[in-house]
Amino acid sequence: MIVAGNFRVEDRHQGIEVSCALRGEGFPDRLTFHAPHATAHTVDVAQPNWAAMALIWPAMLMGQDLVIEADLSPLLLYNMQNDLMALMRNYEPRLKPIRITAGLSGDIQPKAGRDVMTGFSGGVDSFSTFALYTRPQVPPSLQMTALAVFQVGALGPTARSEELLPPAVAHARAHADDHGLKTYSLSSNMDEVFAPAKPFGPVDFRTTVGFRNAAAALLMQNGVGTYLPSGTVAYNRATFGPYSCTEPLDPALQPLFSTEKLRVQPAGAGLSRIDKIALIADDPQAQRRLNVCISPPGRPRPTTTLNCSACWKCIQTLLVLEAMGKLEGFAPVFDLGFYRANRRRLLQSLSDLAFGQNYLTAQEQILYARAHGLEVPRARGKAERRLRKLARAVLRRGQGKPYAPAHAGAITPPGRRASPDATSAPEGS
Template sequence: MILTPAGTRESPGGVTLAFEVRREQPDTEPFELQFEVPAPHADFLSTGIEPALIAALFPAMATGETIRTAHPVSSRLAYGLKQIMDYFQLWFPDKLQAVPIEAPRHQDSPATGSRTTGMFFSGGVDSFYTLARHQADVESDPCLRPRYGVFVFGFDLTEGRLNEYIQLADRYEKVLQAQGMSLVRVRTNLRAMLDPAHPWLYTHGMGLASVAHALDRGFRTLLIPSTNRFSLYMPPNGSNPITDPWASSESLELLHHGCEASRINKVRAIAAWPPVREHLRVCWQETHGVLNCGACPKCLKTQLILWTLGALDHFPAFPPGFSLDQITPALIRPLNPGAYPHEQTFAEEWQALVTTLRPEAMARVNQLVPRTGRLSRWVKQFKR
């Protein structure tokens, strides 16, 4: 697999950074990997090969191709990508194999000047939790308070949903401006490169890292909000606290944030924040102008937590009409707590929350979730 920069050019949405990716299999056409940003953020775009190198990792691992480029790559990143390949080969030995990276190396000096801190932001529980935990009254180090949120078109929102993305981006721009931040809109086609190689569930971490490095002239640090708490990362999600930091370079640090908190505790931490109540988006479905469909598993699980907290009526982000009758045992089945057998499952944590805040609903809860002898140990954390 041969990687070549194709430079930057003006495009309908602003400025596009492009790379040519040439596969070594016969009868395959070169692929142009693209990252587009509005013109005001054109000076954020990278001059290096690193965005393409990261995007090429899973496609090369799936076919066993050596990754080659004549352009120097970050020494730290190249070393980190070896570690990432070793981890994913360990986790998926029948699907992925570590491959050589043939490229000259360089060692950038640490980022200085106008580069700043940003975070990926998609309007969900994880994004709002990370945003809340980096406000001035919580994070004492101003260097770690994000000044930008990065919202990507081409990840969960793909072709055919551009109008939805634009509407959401306009909404999030106002949310972030109220926090003294700006929004960076990015459009990319990298899923067309990643999806044939391995499921997006496991490749999206490298998707985030590729976008991060495409913006490496604008950021010295980018926060990646966690999807799960740490103990639920085995088997791992594509974005996780083990491999995400390895995708850093000498000039760009990637920080995975929030895996200390369960989904319930994240929702509890942000439920009273007005921007969350109005703008929270957890739904991946096509919602035709509304933030959340209210009926998919992600919507139901989030509404369940908010209902238990007594906060759901204050969330115009969700349609009205939620009922416990919509909840099934499968929706709240105990999650495997992985290497931490003494940690509560979602079901146990929710039971404890209901016991404290919604005792009148316990009969229905006990129908949904078998009561365990471990419940009492979790109840005390919710006592007011």
């Protein structure tokens, strides 16, 4: 059995700490969230739906009943005990049915004037959600008023939040300030909370992203009335499992995270990633701030631009922009010279990943590029990939270089480089 209780909020240097005590084998003493003072007014400690959401995945993976020693949203608790649990088990068959015990809160009347918020990493999903929900025709109940950055694993290990969160918040705040929006941020020890379940199945961020982000959003339901998660796939690409990431599940999953106080609505679920790129391709702010890179902070990179231009997320974005004839506009954030000098090798790696690991979105983008006259190498078989990997290892021990240098005329000009502390945040935060 896993038990959460002793919910409290305490003042800390430059902010607050919201936490609850945990009882269960292998779990840390407390689940904690840290928020700056600017975010503090949004937190709801009296109705700790966030604790239930943070614990349901490890509890189901371990087959342990979950007890929350507090009153929860009746709507959320009912969904967690029924449809949400059924959907989760279809997504990840190793999850087991459990009992969830908690009281029912009578505090179900939302306060007026709360924010409409989306997570903002600066990626394609973030910018497209911003574009969709700041248009003049959007009704007031959906008009975006705040951007948020959640460090629940998106930026890297949650133990490194003090290092990783500030650059990501600065990136979001720069965009929010340009449009008169608020900026919120949270960090958590979520990795520690999920770790005890690791022997039973996957607990990595990609597999659990929807639940981690939902826990952070639920914490803020006193100040946020609508949460628009951006990472969802289009309805025609939605799958209900088994799969390795919650995003294909989001059109059905995200609304089940709602409470009487917080509406959760997947943003842009009517659009494919190609549609989203087309939506922002001529946006001057996206052209100078787009950040899709998933290269881990601190790892050596072949370029110095904001986006490494070599990871699979960068490559697929560059490929679609190239097919649209919009590549040059994004020279401030990608090293186009590097991309062109290494194009075939980069696209080969994308093709191998897309078709070898069944990345549906990447497959769609490759087919789109081919339909627009671009040559993208076919995916190689496993045996061929192993042989080439061995050959590269031998080459690296000699004089070979893993990438070709960009020719002098194509190197990104000075002044378009990212600052040394720029952080590459994945989508869907």
